[in-house]
Amino acid sequence: MAYAFPSDYSQARTEFLRAAEEAHARLRTFTLPRHRGPDGGRLSVDTAYLGPAEPAKLLVTVSGTHGIEGFCGSACQTRILLREGLARSAGPTTGVLLVHALNPYGFAYLRRVNEDNIDLNRNFVDHGNPPHNDSYEHVHTTLVPSNATGFPGPELVKGLTALRDRLGPLTLQEAVTHGQYRHPDGLFYGGRQASWSRGVFRTVVDEQIAGATHIGYIDLHTGLGERGLGEPIFRGGRDAGAHDRARRWYGDALTVSEEGTSSSTPIVGNTATAVSDGLGPDRELTAITLEFGTQPGPEVLFALCADNWLHLHHTPADAVRSELKHLIRTAFNPADDDWWRARVFQRARQVFQQALAGLADSKPGEAT
Structure with a gap:
């Protein structure tokens, strides 16, 4: 295989750059202040742009919105768009912007x-005026066990199983993943103020995205849905034709959380929202999350609870x-699974090509 998944953030960034x-991409770097990586290195969001100076059409891909999920996203950006040259095949009026390691x-x-x-x-x-998630209040104490002397694995399994039996899998997923803004020590915490990465992304939207008329947006994620599937989840575009346009681009595989067809329940405050907020009324956005499943939902939730406990009770250096x-x-990041990794690359390549083909069919000046 010409390019495997990176072994850590440092390798991912080195290979990407x-x-x-x-x-011959145009590079830009935003360095996270006051923090260093486990190896002492700097932590940065990097963008790479290929295409005309003022593109009418723009494909944007983002990796690492959810940190550890960046292993997959970075590998897809580096191997498919850069090393295989797909970004250079976009056409004379289309640019390709890669946002690497947003978190x-x-x-x-x-x-x-x-x-x-x-x-x-x-x-x-x-x-x-953050959205409040009443349902999360009923699951928080189970998700965040207070035992500080040792990881209470069996008790956590018992508690999560009881929640799932009482609420049902879908209701539990909705309660946990919708987003909550009252428990800084909890899961899916949306924060009480704008994060550093949010400020960086708003700058990227304002200075590198908002000028295009037609934008195809793909945020790369893992951990949800059927193993290795590569599910395109509709995330917007606020013009009336956004959904139909996304359906033309991605076909029947497109899912919509709000319609109950997706492995993802509806969420608030995602990166596609920031793109929509930063665009003028005459711009056309076709946004998806590309989600690669890894494990069954209960196992993923257990891993999230375990990692949250680990970082609540240990220093970052010890936890990592x-x-x-x-x-x-x-x-x-099941990167030692060759079958999964091969499916990821195959599907990401297909979706990137679908997005570029969709942009190619868009006619500059026709966005409404």
């Missing part, structure tokens, strides 16, 4: 959340070396 430079701290420390335990994909909300880290690695 090398491939971007070889492709570099989570990537480096093998966390889904950022340096403040914030789920970045729930952080793009009005923090003066803990044997418990194998749980979250397996849940979001």
Whole structure:
């Protein structure tokens, strides 16, 4: 295989930057202040752009919104768009923007959340009036066990099983994953203010995305749905034709959380919201999350609870070396599974090509 998954954040960034430079991409770097990686290195969001100076059409891909999920996203960006040259085949009026490691701290420390335990994909909300998730109040104490002397694995399994039996799998998923804004020590915490990564992304939207007329947006994720499937989940575009356009691009595989057809329940405050908020009324956005399943939902939730407990009771340096880290690695980055990895590359390549073909069919000046 020409390019496998990276072994850590540092390798991912090195390979991405090398491939971007070889492709003659225009690079930009935003360095996270006051934090270093486990190896002492800097933590950065990097963007690479290929295409005309002022593109009418733009494909945007984002990796690492959920830190540890960046192993998959980075590999797809580096291998398919850069090393295989797919980004250079976009056409004379189309640009390709790659946003690498939007949550570099989570990537480096093998966390889904950022340096403040914030789920970045729930952080793009009005923090003066955040959406409240009443259902989460009933599950928080089970998800966040207070035992500090040792990881209470069997008790956690028992508690999660009881919640699932009492609420049902879908109701439990909705309660946990919708996003919550009252428990800084909890899961899917959207924060009480804008995170550093949110500020970086808003800058990227304003300065590198908003000028295009037609934007195809793909946020790369793992951990949800059928193993290795690569599910395109509709995330918007606020013009009236956005859904139909996404259906033309991605076919019957497209799912919609709000219609109950997706492995994802409806969420708030995601990155596609930030893109929509940053565009003028004459811009056309076709946004999806590309989600690669890994493990059954109960196992992923257990891994998230274990990792949350680990970082609540240990320093980041100790936590990242803990044997418990194998749980979250397996849940979001099963990179030792050749079958899974091959399916990821095959499907990502197909979706990237579908997005570029959809953009090619868009006619500049016709967005409404």
